[in-house]
Amino acid sequence: MLVREILAIILLFGGLFFLIVGVVGLIRLPDIYNRLHALGKCDTMGSGMIILGMVLIVPGTTNVVKLLLMIIFTLAINPVMTHLITKTAYVRGTPLSEDSFVINAYYEEEDDEGDLGEGGS
């Protein structure tokens, strides 16, 4: 078996792993914002790795260029759609999950950011 095909198989299964993680996160996490964390990130990585794996085994420059374009468009569109869904949920007043924090650090001075940063509950 060629090294190229082994690499392609590794990339394909890695992408599959990240897509599965996205779906598991969609089921397990508590509210819409956290679910979008899992979906928006793992989908980018998963589909990117799957397309890269396909680039390695597909013949012809035309197909390779089309697949690389798909990666670029995924990278451009995915965060925009995540942001849009989150903003819509926020504007409609979808409640956050329990015991989540809301902090306004807008008027903070530059000095006291050290003690705020490590307060992970």
Place this chain on the structure above:
Amino acid sequence: MFINRLILKRFSRDIPGSLLIMTVLMGLWLLISGSFDWQHFISGIFLMGILTLFWSQMTLHEVGRTRFSWHQAKLLLRYLFFLSLEIFKANFSVAYIVLSPKMPISPGLLVLNYNLKKDLTRVLYANSITMTPGTITVDLDGDRLLVHGMTKHHAFGVRNWYLYDIMKDIEESAAE
């Protein structure tokens, strides 16, 4: 006439920009069609001209003249390199959070201020925040940025982020 005005606007005021758009579109056209003979060149140039004309309605209103500097391009490449590293890390941290049985999350919203003026850099920066560890841009309005973080640590990681400094550099080098 309307068409006349468009032609004047696009090609006379912004020659480098028009040439840039035409070259990018031409490269795409040749790569996707996969053949490099003269028929493709001629039909390509014809179509690129039409597309560049109609492009003027989208770009010329606010941006105006296209400028290009090598310094800016180098900074942008550096930015994209570090961004891809961060995306890689983000996926592993999210996968760890999702798959660990206790799910160590403490989600919440954080309001920050940031100071980017141009639309393009703002969009790029907001999208980078969305794609990197545990944070999503919920809203950006003026110089206020509303970020949702998966844990408190992730949310405060946006403040004093090193990618923000590179983005700031890119914007300031464009102003010169």
